[in-house]
Amino acid sequence: MATLLEVRSVTKRFGGLVANKEVSLAISAGEIVGLIGPNGAGKTTLFNCVTGYTHADAGRIVFAGADITRARPERVSGLGIARTWQLVRTFGRMTVLENVVCGALKRHARVGEARARALRLLEFTGLASREDVVAANLTLADKKRLEIARALATEPRLLLLDEAMSGLTPAETAAAVELVRRIHGELGLALCVVEHVMEVVMPLSQRVVVLDDGEKIAEGPPAEVVRNDAVIKAYLGEHYRGRR
Ligand SMILES: Nc1ncnc2c1ncn2[C@@H]1O[C@H](COP(=O)(O)OP(=O)(O)OP(=O)(O)O)[C@@H](O)[C@H]1O
Ligand SMILES: [Mg+2]
Structure with a gap:
């Protein structure tokens, strides 16, 4: 599949705090990628860099062949990236x-x-x-x-969902998951989904990228990522080991 979004070694600082440290990730057309990691890991900051609400201090962001590293939100939206907001x-x-x-x-x-x-x-x-x-x-x-x-x-061709299911009841969450699946299946969009509920994000994602303290610490199919020691230590917790 053709690469739609390419984030190359993006670093974003807020004063002395490094919210994204040389983060690289790619999303192909029609793919669903889960983006997970503990609070403050830099997930929303990465969405902000991609959508032009803030700009990376270093690195490059390319969407459908266009360099959007310093693009403003209107241009990013025009090129075909849409997002929702955590709040x-x-x-x-x-x-x-x-x-x-x-x-x-x-x-x-x-x-x-x-x-x-x-x-x-x-x-x-x-x-x-x-x-x-x-x-x-x-x-x-x-x-x-x-x-x-x-x-x-x-x-859009790519939709970024920042905790679209947080705070919802189980029934509302199930309905939201169903909507995301239809956006993917019927509209054919690529999606990047930030979510803390593993029972939601793991079955939904074809691939998962894990951020911790601004850095990408793992990436791969959900079944592999949940067994990754670094991911268990930084985010999932020991109780998660061995669960399916
Ligand atoms: N505008 C800002 N000014 C200063 N610091 C910021 C700003 N935005 C984010 N940060 C800091 O950058 C780090 C990453 O924050 P970010 O919101 O990207 O994390 P997150 O992975 O989305 O976390 P959560 O799961 O809690 O939403 C945090 O330490 C946060 O306090
Ligand atoms: Mg966030």
Whole structure:
């Protein structure tokens, strides 16, 4: 499969703190990659570097052949990377439909077309019945779902999900997993999924990348990564050893 995103030896510092230390990873078209690691490992920072919300101090980021190392978020979005936020950032005073129209306006200059596109995505994400609800009044699960719909409305080739399931009930989590699988299967997107719940991220991911203290400490198929000593020590804990 063709490489879509290539992160080459990215370093990001905040003063004396090194949030990403020479991190390299690649994501192919249509692939689901899990990005895991303890709190403060640098997962969100890496998403921020890739999407142009902050810029790496060293290294390169290439997406679909374009150097986006210093690109601004608008350009990254235009090239086809969309994301969601660890702490949801829906437009609280707008309705569900208006939120998704905002995403669709990225590709459709006419409001009517953007609206039609947004309505299709509300169907796809299961939010159609909430169309007129003001976003601030949604449950957390629906807010997270709305962020995914708005991200999809920008017509990305790669979707970065930053803890899209954290704080959800088991039933809501199962529904969110199902949505991610449909985004992958039916829309054919590549996904990078940051998630702390191993029961969610391991079955979902074709490949897992592990960050610890800013550095990549492991990478491979989920079944291999869960047996990796460094990963067990840094993140999973001894109780995880031998579990399937
Ligand atoms: N804007 C910032 N200014 C200063 N330090 C920051 C900033 N953003 C992140 N950091 C620091 O960089 C490190 C990595 O943070 P980051 O949010 O990327 O971790 P994470 O892996 O996403 O963690 P979590 O699982 O808790 O979300 C942390 O030590 C954090 O405090
Ligand atoms: Mg984070």
